Amino acid sequence: WYQRRVREAVVSTQSTGFEIMTFSCSVEIPFPTERHARIAMRSVGADKEPRKSGVKREMVVKGEVLYVSISAAELRLLRVSIGAVLEHIRLSVDTMDMFDSKEQP
Numbered sequence: 453w454y455q456r457r458v459r460e461a462v463v464s465t466q467s468t469g470f471e472i473m474t475f476s477c478s479v480e481i482p483f484p485t486e487r488h489a490r491i492a493m494r495s496v497g498a499d500k501e502p503r504k505s506g507v508k509r510e511m512v513v514k515g516e517v518l519y520v521s522i523s524a525a526e527l528r529l530l531r532v533s534i535g536a537v538l539e540h541i542r543l544s545v546d547t548m549d550m551f552d553s554k555e556q557p
Contacts, residue, residue: 474523474524474525475523475524475525475526475527475530476521476522476523476524476530477521477522477523477530477534478519478520478521478522479519479520479521479534479538480517480518480519481517481518481519481520481541482516482517483516483517483518484516485516486513486515486516488516488548488552489513489515489516489517489518490513491544491548491552492518492541492544492545492548493511493512493513493518495540495541495543495544496511496520496537496540496541496544497511506524506525506526506529507522507523507524507529507530507533508522508523508524509521509522509533509537510522518541520537522534522537
């Protein structure tokens with residue numbers, strides 16, 4: 453039921469007056485229903501980023517789409533965080549495929 457595709461992935465850099473670079477990535481992940489998107493968001497949200505990592509993650513569900521935005525002070529940290537989030541979402545999707553009843557409201 454779930455098409456494994458990412459509609460949009462954008463990596464950008466921003467500079468402040470102090471010349472501190474931040475890297476960010478935004479991803480839209482479509483689900484068949486809003487309920488499935490919320491289950492995935494809650495699953496990923498249970499695994500918080502460490503405070504001292506310098507990584508900030510925001511997630512929101514709008515309709516059937518899960519929007520994930522991650523920013524980090526280092527590109528390496530951004531890459532690791534994106535990989536971890538996408539892997540966690542994949543595991544959530546696999547679990548829903550296996551155990552979730554198609555007839556639930």
